[in-house]
Amino acid sequence: MTLVDLRSDTLTRPTPGMRAAMAAAEVGDDVYGEDPSVNRLEEQAAELFGHEAAVFVPSGTMGNQICLRLVVPPAHELVCDADAHVVTYEHGGAAQHGGIQSRTVPGGRMDADGVAPYLRPEGWGTVVTTAVSVEQTHNRAGGIVHSVAALEGLRALTRASGIALHCDGARIWNAAVASGTDLRTYGALFDTLSVCLSKGLGAPVGSLVVTDAARAAEARVLRKRLGGGMRQAGVLAAAGSYALEHQLERLAEDHRRAARIGERLGVPGVETNIVAVELAGTRWDGPTLAVAARDEGVLISVVGPTRARLVTHLDVDDAGAQRAADVVGRLLDAGPTG
Numbered sequence: 001m002t003l004v005d006l007r008s009d010t011l012t013r014p015t016p017g018m019r020a021a022m023a024a025a026e027v028g029d030d031v032y033g034e035d036p037s038v039n040r041l042e043e044q045a046a047e048l049f050g051h052e053a054a055v056f057v058p059s060g061t062m063g064n065q066i067c068l069r070l071v072v073p074p075a076h077e078l079v080c081d082a083d084a085h086v087v088t089y090e091h092g093g094a095a096q097h098g099g100i101q102s103r104t105v106p107g108g109r110m111d112a113d114g115v116a117p118y119l120r121p122e123g124w125g126t127v128v129t130t131a132v133s134v135e136q137t138h139n140r141a142g143g144i145v146h147s148v149a150a151l152e153g154l155r156a157l158t159r160a161s162g163i164a165l166h167c168d169g170a171r172i173w174n175a176a177v178a179s180g181t182d183l184r185t186y187g188a189l190f191d192t193l194s195v196c197l198s199k200g201l202g203a204p205v206g207s208l209v210v211t212d213a214a215r216a217a218e219a220r221v222l223r224k225r226l227g228g229g230m231r232q233a234g235v236l237a238a239a240g241s242y243a244l245e246h247q248l249e250r251l252a253e254d255h256r257r258a259a260r261i262g263e264r265l266g267v268p269g270v271e272t273n274i275v276a277v278e279l280a281g282t283r284w285d286g287p288t289l290a291v292a293a294r295d296e297g298v299l300i301s302v303v304g305p306t307r308a309r310l311v312t313h314l315d316v317d318d319a320g321a322q323r324a325a326d327v328v329g330r331l332l333d334a335g336p337t338g
């Protein structure tokens, strides 16, 4: 039985075109700043977001860790969503590596009114907030897109408070394609962004820190300190450039397929490539449903006791999406047996 894998959008195989670009990549030593393919990718990314600079890093987690340290000194506070990747899936890295305290706002979708009461300005004898982090799209909230209006509100609030705004933009490409927003519009709203090439864009490895020149210089030091300085990284950077040039617009197909799966499963509000299935109130729990789906060749992820997730990506075509919708839909309709 062939498996259709919707556990994550990190599982894509390099496409033949990407493989060819990797094989042909010119390389040098990036620790010396001499890898032409890395330099090209960093220039491309900076240009796309309208920032001065970008720094190629091995993972989105390292990208976030570096960005957070650029904007939050040790023993100061970051405000982010309670379900954000930076406080859920980074194994306490902000706390351990950056000495950063995080204050979390419940709700998933962030806006200025929701965030304002959580900011702690200097002068009240409290720990001081120095940055807000927004996840675009928000994974655990079901791949939702923060609107430009909401982000502008957060930008105005953080500017008025004299603090930074960071974007965990692992899937910012999905947000841009789904909402028809230019990447430069997003870029202009944030002081720092961490964006992933290895999710829906389909590169095997790599993320970028996007920011101003001074912070980028500091980011290079932090990257080295974390062990993220890479040598002939151009082989990987070439995959990233290829992804930006050839595999960005096609994200709309992933969104179309996810919407169709959402319809079949009765999941409302699918905005991008993530279908989050809430199982509370059904007779299923996450692990049991995942095993039952696997038995029929469909891999889904379990992201909580009563929560499953399906993600569409390069390796899931129309037939695969249809099969996932049929299998999981039928299981949900029938309930667990025995």
Ligand SMILES: *Cc1c(COP(=O)(O)O)cnc(C)c1O
Residues within 6 Å of the ligand: 058, 059, 060, 061, 062, 064, 085, 086, 135, 137, 139, 168, 170, 171, 196, 198, 199, 207
């Ligand atoms: C995947 C992801 C990251 C980074 O993950 P890595 O596996 O470290 O590259 C960061 N934020 C979000 C929202 C993600 O989904």
